[in-house]
């Protein structure tokens with residue numbers, strides 16, 4: 001696959017996958033989702049790679065789902081909408097189940113699905129300028145496919161607050177609630193921090209690390225299995241094509257406040 005929206009580099013035991021659609025804040029559409037998934041599978045299969053870093057070009061880490069792409073739900077068939085949600089489900093399953101340790105290198109905004117990408121990585125480091133939001137309900141959407149990973153990372157209490165309010169929160173708050181493991185002043189220190197973590201990871205047995213990851217998924221209590229993913233996929237598919245979802249997406253793209261209708265809640 002020739003990539004348009006990501007770049008991958010391999011060297012010194014590390015595979016770096018960089019989201020490379022900076023002009024759209026690395027918001028993911030069908031192409032970017034397919035490329036990230038393919039890139040991760042290739043890094044998983046590459047015997048030169050022991051550790052995978054997920055990074056992003058430009059000032060934002062990732063603005064989540066591309067809302068122009070999300071908007072197409074209004075004109076698409078239910079099967080097409082389901083296929084879109086399953087693509088994101090496959091991406092997050094692939095990332096979560098990678099046998100190699102994964103690190104997220106986070107700068108700038110990480111919204112919606114961008115938070116999901118971070119939560120599905122094993123370890124995350126953010127710079128002080130990082131800002132996070134589970135912004136979906138602002139758009140009449142649900143953080144559905146990302147929810148199992150977000151819940152596993154920050155727990156139910158914080159998930160309730162940030163999923164329902166869609167408030168923005170700082171790098172310091174992301175650190176406090178466990179979404180990221182370390183915060184550093186800027187880009188240079190991000191590279192240093194990632195480098196130190198990579199060095200620590202490369203010292204350990206790769207098979208033991210793969211076993212640890214498999215063990216954590218089982219022992220953590222709620223392994224994210226196919227039925228969990230299917231449930232999340234079904235929910236975002238329904239909401240995305242609903243009157244409220246259509247209004248939220250239109251309002252964002254038209255740069256106006258959404259006009260919510262109480263009856264939309266019945267969907």
Ligand SMILES: C/C(=C\C(=O)SCCNC(=O)CCNC(=O)[C@H](O)C(C)(C)COP(=O)(O)OP(=O)(O)OC[C@H]1O[C@@H](n2cnc3c(N)ncnc32)[C@H](O)[C@@H]1OP(=O)(O)O)CC(=O)O
Nearest residue numbers: 027063064065066067109111112113135143144145146236
């Ligand atoms: C995974 C699931 C759902 C989702 O992920 S829903 C998407 C959630 N994401 C958002 O809510 C992010 C929306 N974007 C913003 O809040 C801001 O743009 C920003 C990322 C904080 C950056 O702000 P800034 O002021 O720096 O830039 P602008 O707002 O002027 O944006 C420039 C330009 O980029 C467009 N854009 C930004 N984000 C998106 C996006 N996600 N999709 C499409 N386009 C985006 C923005 O519209 C501007 O475009 P112009 O044409 O230049 O006006 C579901 C599940 O879990 O199931």
